[in-house]
Amino acid sequence: MNVSLELAFVLIVLLFAVLGSGVWIALALAICGFVAVLTKVATPAGQVLATSMWASSNSWDLTALPMFIWMGEILYRTKLSEDMFAGLAPWMQRLPGRLLHVNVVGCAIFAAVSGSSAATCATIGRIALPELMKRGYDEKMAVGTLAGSGTLGLLIPPSIILIIYATVTEQSIARLFIAGVIPGIMLAALFMGFIAVWAMLNPSRMPPPEPVVPLRERIAATRRLIPVVLLILGVIGSIYGGLASATEAAVVGVFLSLALSWWSRTLTRASFRDALLGATRTSCMIAFILAGAAYLTAAMGFTGIPRALAEWIGGFNMPSWALLTALTAFYIVLGCFLDGISMVVLTTSIIIPLIEKSGFDLIWFGIYIVLVVEMAQITPPVGFNLYVLQGMTGRNIFTIGGYTLPLFVLMCVAVMLVAMFPGIALWLPSTMLDAR
Template structure:
């Protein structure tokens, strides 16, 4: 059996197991076991023990539960209310007015959350009722929120960037810094779309609200001080070289607890819910990473990744053609898997091909997160769509249709990052290579 035939057979096994409703982590482990038994005399159990232990013992993974806990604590505070109150007066003059709160609010909360679904849910529970009360178009309100919520994956501290850094042995700090400019660029694209839409659809916009005096605007802006301090404490400590990503995560948890105490939301029920939610999410991710580590080890024994890379290289695809194929592959895969599973499932096969093609792995990390962001708003397994379905009661495919313009803007962002790799690489090279 050729390597290509074996890889197709294992891929078929994987999809059959996943279709049966088996947990993703178990599915990865089963396929890894089958690969070793079919091709090697090496004890499969021994490989399982060593690979899982190595994956679980990574120091970089320590940051993961801390950032998740920070987001869970902040979700239960008054931070979203403060952000809406502080941002609204300054966005009234832009065409589209308070629709921009979805984008700016998600961009800011992404800098203290790291999760797309958490960003979407946190901002949405404040902005959607407020926008509906003021008469804004519901399709635009829901669509822009779903798209802007994906910024939680790109703007640091990003959970998925931590996972990518772990499985590819790249620097978390470098990846975090690399995600800043692409994240801002994507937010600007979203805001530009809102402006253009508002200018061409003035009849679908509510009447403007009375202009707020400067003194009142400045007073409202004080509500943004806590989130600004959080961002400075977490991201600033990394950029300033004062703390590693793991240490910054601990700083973030401390600051989120301090803000929760200051805003009178540090209650035992809130703390207990945050701890339980963070534990469940962390264990789920760790379980998937353990299964992926076993599958990666199995792929290494079989030689499938290198053989596939050589096979695809034989087609002599131009770099742009390879990226086009990978983009389509990830978008299709995103119709069936969540972002974390996509990254850990494909890394062992894709990375050798990417390295052989000469792509920088830091740049590729930003590229893959952008593509995974697209999958977050792709039915039928787009996590942000599920979040908004629960909040609005609308059909998931209807919400997916609302987000189509933002999906296309993400395609534009992927193209820009591919054509101008300095968008992702300039800042880390400037800040860390001095």
């Protein structure tokens, strides 16, 4: 076996051993990087540590990250979810599945003003879940669709994980954001289709129909959606219209979310402080993970592991579909132990050379990897959405994981569709940006 491949195996064992001991993910990555650098006697480990961590932190693209996180934290503390439920519910009553669709549509809308899967799930869940339970909806479907729909926060822009992927792979954030729109809508449509089919096949598990809301009242209720629509137009519209970069749009989003919070009378000294501290903690955690991953990436570059792995896998002469199938299985298994951000920063240094050698478009692969990482949000024992809903329902995370199994299968279908028809991800950015 190649020396580099032997070292890769040792580092993988070391990484999972350190992670299993309870050490922070960032420190575990840095420790593995340090060990890798020590195998090259002529390479100064301290200098590599300093330069790689500084380079990972000194990125203008990363400045959008804390701003989008802060925007989501602010909106989490507003009446946005309450207004969205009130505005959407009257329009969903005639669809098969009725108010279960509010989980999907509400999560899709909030995903467009947040970048976090867990925040999307928590924000919509704290209003929608009690209402659905009170009206007699099936708990399995209510919880399962909420957990699955919360993953849209990773795909529909502005997405935190797409910003991280863009930074790590040096791709355009704006192009990745635009590429995520159609796959996000497609995934939401798959979820809604599943709800409709399930409701028609299981009418006995649906509550009795509620009185139909007159058209005038439905239009009046829709007014409560105006603030979030304006927020989406301000943030996403400024990017798509070429008026602002992702970083500038993030600042606009923070300003508009503060204005929305003030308008809804939820902006207080305490809510402002809590939102700022929550965003700071999350941003520092992500920055720390990125710094540790950057050190490991630099160390692996010195050892030649990525090149050796790419040559080793390339030696099997696998067709493209087989490579993607293997990568999908790999990420699903990895998602049982790591969160999505860690999965992306940990694997890109190894996977990207192989992807480039196979001729895949890196923008397309960014959408593919986010779709696969979304599955990690609903796979026990580390799925963040499962923990969010465990706190809301008191159910065991493995029970909630069982509720989300049909949504997990639909995500696999979405991955297949994006792999078979790359234009689902690439058509919109090529149309909007290349036409300028």
